[in-house]
Every structure is written in structure tokens, then in C-alpha cells.
Amino acid sequence: xxxxxxLSVVFxxxxxxxxxxxxxxxxxxxxYNKDSVVLPLRDDTGQNISDKNASYCELTVQYxxxxxxxxxxxxxxxxxxxxxxxxxxxKRPYRIFDVPDERTMQEIGMKYQNIxxxxxxxxxxxxxxxxxxxxxxxFYNRNxxxxxxxxxxxxxxxxxKYPEYAASAESYFKGTYSYFCNVFAMEKKQFDRYSQxxxxxxxxxxxxxxxxLFYLREMGKLGERLFGVxxxxxxxxxxxxxxxxxRAHFAGVxxxxxxxxxxxxxxxxxxxxxxxxxxxxxxxKK
Numbered sequence: 001x002x003x004x005x006x007l008s009v010v011f012x013x014x015x016x017x018x019x020x021x022x023x024x025x026x027x028x029x030x031x032y033n034k035d036s037v038v039l040p041l042r043d044d045t046g047q048n049i050s051d052k053n054a055s056y057c058e059l060t061v062q063y064x065x066x067x068x069x070x071x072x073x074x075x076x077x078x079x080x081x082x083x084x085x086x087x088x089x090x091k092r093p094y095r096i097f098d099v100p101d102e103r104t105m106q107e108i109g110m111k112y113q114n115i116x117x118x119x120x121x122x123x124x125x126x127x128x129x130x131x132x133x134x135x136x137x138x139f140y141n142r143n144x145x146x147x148x149x150x151x152x153x154x155x156x157x158x159x160x161k162y163p164e165y166a167a168s169a170e171s172y173f174k175g176t177y178s179y180f181c182n183v184f185a186m187e188k189k190q191f192d193r194y195s196q197x198x199x200x201x202x203x204x205x206x207x208x209x210x211x212x213l214f215y216l217r218e219m220g221k222l223g224e225r226l227f228g229v230x231x232x233x234x235x236x237x238x239x240x241x242x243x244x245x246x247r248a249h250f251a252g253v254x255x256x257x258x259x260x261x262x263x264x265x266x267x268x269x270x271x272x273x274x275x276x277x278x279x280x281x282x283x284x285k286k
Contacts, residue, residue, distance in 0.1 A: 002116050005073040006185060008082070009058040009067055010034045014077045015079060015252055018105060021112055022077065023214050025061045028053025057180050057220030059202075066195035073119045074186030080253045080263070083127060083183060084246045085109035085118055093130040094247035096265050108248045115185075123187040124242040126231050129177040136228065137173040138189070142283075144208035144221055148213045156224060158229065162197065168233040172225075179228040180262075182220065183247060190240070198226055 008015060008024045014037050015024035026032070029042040030050035043060045044050035047067035053060045062076050077083065083094065088110035097104045109115070119123060132139045137151050144150070151173060159166045186194065202219050234240055251264055256263040261281065262273070271277040 002073060002118065002119070003052060004066070004070040004073045004075075004112070005069060005071040006073075006077055006082075006115075007041075007061055008077045008079050009041060009061045010079045011255070013079065015039065018100070018110065019112065020134045021033065021110060021115060022082075024079070025064070027058060027061050027064060052219070053217045054216060055214065056202075056223070056255055057217050059198075059220055059223045062182070062195060066192055066199075069188075071188050073115075073185060074188050074191040075125075075183075077183055079183050079255050080250045081183055081187060082108065082110070082244060082250075083125065084248045084286065085111075085115055090128075090246040091274075094249050094262065096249045096251050096263065096268055098252040099250050100248075100253070104221045104248070104250075118245075119185065119187065120241075120245045122241045123190050124231075124240060125185045125235060126227075126242065127183045128182060128244045128246045129228075130181055130274045131279075132176050132178050133276055135174050136178045136225065139178065140221075140225060144215075144218075146213070146215055148209060150209075150218070150222060151225070153205060153208060154201065154226065157201050157208070161200065161204065164237070165229060165233050168236065169229045171230045171236075172232040175232075178224075179231060180224055181247065182223050182227060184227070194230055197230065201226060224284060252256045 002133050006022045008022050009027045010024045012032060017023050023041055024039050026039040026042040029038055030044035031053055032038060046064065049056060049063045050060050058076060058078060063072055082100065084090065086107065100239055110186045134157060140151055156171050158169045194195040202222065234242055250256065251263040251265055258264045261267060
């Protein structure tokens with residue numbers, strides 16, 4: 001029987017495992033105060049970077065899983081975002097639900113045999129790309145860049161340390177399709193290879209960028225962009241079997257608000273993700 005561990009990243013909240021498939025993990029646990037809820041699985045045990053959570057976000061759980069978890073398949077979900085394994089023909093990058101209750105989990109195909117079947121076919125399962133109608137680099141620079149060329153430094157490090165990925169980096173950052181959320185599932189060997197590549201680049205980035213210029217959640221956001229570079233390389237330069245699945249977003253889970261477009265059920269049918277209308281709305285919102 002395949003050992004599948006889909007980790008749900010949870011921040012200072014309660015959460016229950018789901019049928020030996022989804023395992024909640026307290027993220028940034030090293031930074032919690034004495035009254036904070038800490039789950040049985042936490043990212044401050046073993047080898048960890050839990051104290052970097054303010055910058056690395058869900059990536060502190062990914063690092064913990066890379067260094068400490070033994071399994072056949074490992075995935076990173078958020079408490080408000082899962083992969084949708086239903087296989088339904090969803091033309092959008094995600095669907096919005098209320099909460100991950102039993103009915104919803106059945107709707108998104110969250111059954112062991114189903115997930116095992118997907119991971120038998122594909123060693124890498126990414127979340128579905130979204131068309132931004134502007135380049136990935138321009139989108140980042142418009143929304144997140146402050147007083148430093150973050151993407152420029154990433155490309156410089158990739159060219160130096162992983163030159164075989166340089167063309168994929170250029171292609172991805174010039175393209176208009178973006179991977180969001182750091183949500184995926186991989187065979188553990190592939191998970192480990194990706195994590196080694198990702199954190200090697202991010203740790204080098206930390207060394208080179210002036211400390212005073214860092215901003216909150218920066219490394220988590222850069223991790224999203226690096227996932228896109230990695231997937232571009234996997235798709236075009238390797239024979240590794242891969243696929244993409246849409247996400248399930250839970251608008252009723254603690255912390256989700258209508259201000260975040262990805263949880264707004266009212267605007268979803270009017271300006272669905274991956275459309276020109278959504279891209280226009282994003283620019284207005286900014």
C-alpha cells in the first residue's frame with residue numbers, strides 16, 4: 001500500500017486529519033506563543049526553518065517534509081486550498097467551495113484509491129496554470145516588487161548555479177501563464193529533488209539581497225515563481241510524467257475573506273480566474 005502524505009499547512013488553528021490522506025501541520029510553530037494551538041505535526045521538529053515562516057510561509061512545512069518525512073508521495077496543500085483530484089473537466093484554475101466537509105471531499109475526489117491512481121500515472125502533479133494576460137515577471141513587479149529587482153536576482157542565481165534551467169527561467173518569466181499557491185503533489189524522490197533545488201536558490205537569494213530590502217512573505221512568493229520555472233523545465237526538458245489539476249478553494253475556512261479574489265464566490269462567475277476580465281479586475285483592485 002502506497003504511503004501518501006498530503007500535508008495541509010495550518011497557521012495557529014485547529015484541523016483534523018482526513019482518512020489517512022490529508023495531514024494538517026502547524027506552520028511557523030517555532031514562532032507561536034504559549035497560548036497558540038499546536039497540532040501533533042509541526043514544522044519546528046527535526047531539521048527545520050520554522051523560525052523563517054514570516055518570510056517563507058508554507059515553504060517552512062515543505063522544508064520540514066523534505067528533511068524529516070518518509071513516504072512514497074508527498075504533497076503540499078493549504079488549509080484553504082487543496083488539489084482537486086475529481087478529474088472533472090474544469091476549465092478554470094480552481095473552483096470555490098465553502099469548507100472541506102465530507103461532501104466536498106467526495107466532490108473533489110479525495111479518496112485513497114483515486115489519489116493513488118493519479119500518482120501511479122504521474123510523478124509530478126502541479127496545480128493548474130492561470131493566464132495573467134501579462135508576463136509573469138511584469139505581474140510580480142506590479143504587485144510585489146518594491147525597491148529591488150527580485151526576479152533579476154533569481155535569474156542570475158539560476159544561471160550561475162543551475163545553467164540548464166536558465167532557458168526555462170527566461171521562458172517562464174516572459175510567458176503569461178503562472179502557477180500560484182505552492183500547491184502540488186509529487187513522488188517523494190521528485191519532491192526531494194525539487195526541494196533541494198528550490199531551497200538552494202532561495203538560501204543563496206537571502207545571502208545576496210540586502211537585508212533591509214526584504215518584505216513580508218517574500219520567499220513564499222518567490223517560491224511560487226520558482227515552482228513555475230521548475231515545471232517549465234520538467235515539461236520541456238525531461239520525460240518525467242506530469243500533469244496539472246485544478247485547485248479547490250474553501251471560502252468558509254477561517255482567514256478567507258472576500259477581499260481576496262480567489263475566495264470571492266460572487267465575483268467568480270462574473271470574472272472567472274484565467275480570463276481577461278479577471279486580469280482587468282486585478283489591475284483595478286491594485
